[in-house]
Amino acid sequence: MSEEVNVDVEYLTRVEGHGNIVVNAKDGEIEKCEWQVIEAPRFFESMVVGRNWKELHHITSRICGICSIAHTLCSLRATESAMDVDVSDQDILLRKLALHGENMQSHVLHLGYLVLPDFMGAGSVIPLASSHPEEVKTVIRVHRLANYISELIGGRTTHPQRFVPGGLSKIPEEDELVDLKQRLKESIDDLNGIADLLEDLSPKLPDFTRETEFISLTSNQDYAFYDGMLESSDTGKISSGEYLDYIDEYIVPQSTAKYAKHNRESYMVGALARLNNNYEQLSPMAKEVAERFDLKPVTHKPFMNNVAQLVEVVHNVEDSMNMIDSLLDRGLESQEPYHQPDVEVREGRGVGAVEAPRGLLIHDYTYDEDGVCTEANAVIPTNQNHANIQLDMEKMVPNILNKTEDEIELTLEMLVRAYDPCISCSTHYLDVEFVE
Template identity: 65%
Template sequence: MTDKNFDVEVHHVTRVEGHGNIYVNVRDGTITRCEWNISEAPRFFEAMVVGRSWRELHHITSRICGICSIGHTLASLSATEAAMGITISEQDLKLRKIALHAENLQSHLLHVGFLVLPDLMGVGSVIPLASSNPKEVKTVLRLHRLANEMSNLLCGRTTHPQRLLPGGFSKIPTMKELSALRAKLKASVPDLQAVAKLLQSLAPKIPGFVRETEFIALTKPDEYALYDGKIGSTDTDAAPASEYLSYTNEYIVPQSTAKRAKHFRDSYMVGALARLNINYDLLSPLAKKTAEMFGLKPVCHNPFMNSVAQLVEVVHSVEDSIKLINELEAAGLKSQPDYNNPDVTVKAGRGVGAVEVPRGILFHDYAYNEKGICTKANCVIPTNQNHGNIELDMKALVPKIMGKTPKEIELTLEMLVRAYDPCISCSTHAVKVHFV
C-alpha cells in the first residue's frame, strides 16, 4: 500500500521513441504535481525547409521520423501537390495507400509485439521473451519482415522512401512483384491470428481505466481513411483538411519542448483508437472480427486499448493491401512516365497535406513563391497532439491507483504512456523553455 505521501519520477520512460519524463507528487493524499515532461531538443525542420525547392521538401521532411518516414513523405507530397495543382492518377493513389499500409504494419507490429507485450507478460523488455516465448517472438519478426518487404517494393527501401515523388513514383513494382506480395500477405493471416490470440489471452491485464475525451482522425464515407479525407471528430462535424488550424490550436507549456493541441475540449486523442472510434464500420471483415475478440467497439475511451486498436489495424492493412492489389490487377498496371521531370507549371501557392500515420493524423502545410521556393512551413505531429491528453489521463488515473505500491503506480503510468506509442523526437519544436 502507498501512504498518503509519495513521489514518482521516471527519467526517461523506456520502450518509447525519444525522451519523456513522468513526475507525480502526492501530499496528504492530494496530487500536488502530475506532469508529462518532454525534454528533447528542438529539431528545426520547419525552418530547415524554408528556401528549398518544391522538389526537395519530401526528401527532407521524411527525416523527421525514421518510423513514420513514409507518412511524412506522403503528407509532404500531398501539400506540395495541392500547392502546385498536381493531380496523381488513381493507380498511383492505390500504390501510395499500399505504401502507407506497409508503414502501419512496420510500426504497429513493433509496438504491440516488442514494446507492449513485455508489460502484459511481466518482463522488462522483449529480450527475456526470446527465451521464454520464442515461437511468439519469431511470429512477430516474420510479420515485421513482410512489412519491410512491402516498403522495399513500393518505396525502394524500408525507411526514407526514394521512389515517392511529386506527381507519382520514379519506379513502380511490376504486376508479378505485386502478385508475389499478395500471396505473402494471404499467407500471413495465420500469423496474424496467432498474435491476436496471444494478446487476447493477456487482455485481462490491460487496465480498465476510462476517461472521456475527444477523438480526431481522417474520415471518408467509403473507406477506412488513412490517405487524405476530411478531419473527423467524435465531438463535432467533419471539416476539410485545409481547416486543420481550427482543430489543432497548438500551445506551449513550461515543462515541455513539444507543443500541445486542443480542440473542443482541453485535449484530444489521435492514433489507432481514434481512427477505430471514427471509422469502425469501414474496417475490413477480418479486422472487425479481431476487434470483436476484445469487445472493442466505438466509442472506446480506454487509452490502454490503443494497442488493441493497432492490432486490429494490422489485420485491416493486410486485407486492404490485398484488395488494392486485386484492383490494380483488374485495371491493368500501366507503365509510368518519367516523374523525375514532371510536367508542372511552377507557381506560388499554399497546400495542406493530411495523412494518418501509425500514431495519428499528421498535417504538413507549405507556402511557395512563384519560383517554387518554400517560404513557410508548418508540421503538426500526432504525438504533440496527444501530449495534453496523456497528462490529463495521468491526472485522472493516479487517484484510482493510489492504493497500489509506488512501483506498481510507476509501472501503470509507464504503461499508459506506452499505450499512446509516442514518437517524442518528432513532436519537439523550436520553443525555448526554461526549466525551474
C-alpha cells in the same frame, strides 16, 4: 496507502524519444503529476524555408525514422495541392499500399517489442526470445513482411526515394505484386496467433476510462489513411485545409513539444481515434478481431489503443490484398525508371493530411512563383496526444495511490506506452529568453 509517493521516471523506456513521469503525493494529496517532454527541439519547419519544391519531401521524411513514408506522402500532398498537381489512380493506390505497409511496420513493432514485455513481466523483449520464442518469431515474421512492403513500393524500408511530386519515379512489377499478395495471405495465420496471444493477455490491460474527443481523417470510400476530411467525434467534419479551426496548439512549461486542444482541453489521435471515427469502414476480418475484444465505437479506454493497433494491422493486410487485385485487374500502366511527372511550378499554399501510424499528420507549405518554400508548418500526431496523456495521468493517479510506488510507476509507464508516442518528432518548440 503510503504516506508519501514519489515517482520519478527519468527517460521512460520502450518509447521513441525522451520523456519523464513525475508524481509526488503526500497523505493522499497530489502535489505534482506531470508528463514531461524534455527532448531537444528540432526545427524542420525552418529547415525547409528557402528550399526548392523538389526537396521538401526528402527533408521532411527525416522528421521520423518510423513514420518516414507518412511524412513523405503528407509533404508531397501539400506540394501537389499548392501547385494543383494531379496524381493518377494507380499511383494513389500504390501510395495507399505503402502507407499500409508502414502502419503494419510501426504497430507490430510497438505491440511485439514495446508493449508485450509489460504483459509478460519482462523488462524488454530480449528475455521473451528465450521464454516465448514462437511468439517472438511470429511478431518478427509480420514485421519483416511490413518492411518488405515499404521497400517494394518506396524503394527502401526507411526514407523512401520513389515517391515524387505527381506520382512515383519507379513502380513495382506485376509479378512482384502477385508475390506480395501471396505473402499477405500467408500472414493471416500469424495475425490470428498474435490476436490469440493478446486476447489471453487482455485481462492485464488496466481498466481505465476517461472521456475525450477523437480526431482523425474520415472518408465514405475507405478507412481513411491517405485522404479524407478531418472529423472530430465532438463537432463533426471539416476539410483538411481548415485544420487550424480544429487544432489549437499551445505551449506548457514542462514540455519542449507543443500541446493541442480543440473542443475540450485535449483530444486523442491514432489507431483508437481512427477506429472510433471509421469503424464501419474496417475490413471484415478486422471487424472480427475487434469483436473478439468487444472493441466498438465509441471507446474511451486509452489502453485499448493497443488492441486498435492490432485491428488496424489486420485491416492493412486485407485491404492491401484488395488493392493489389484492383491494380492487377486494371493492369499497371508502364513507365520508364526514374520517371519524373511534369509539374508546372506556381505560387500557392497547400495543405496535406494523412494518417501516420500514431495519428493525424499535417504539412502546410507556401511557395513563391519560383517554387521556393516561404513558410511551413508541420503538425505531428504525438504533440496532439501530449495533453491527453497529461489529463489521463491526472485522472488515473488518485485511483492508484493505494498501490506501491513500483506498481504506480509501471501503470503510468504503460499508459504512456499505450499511446505509442514518437516524442522526438513532436519537439518543435523552444522558448528563448534573451538577457541583456
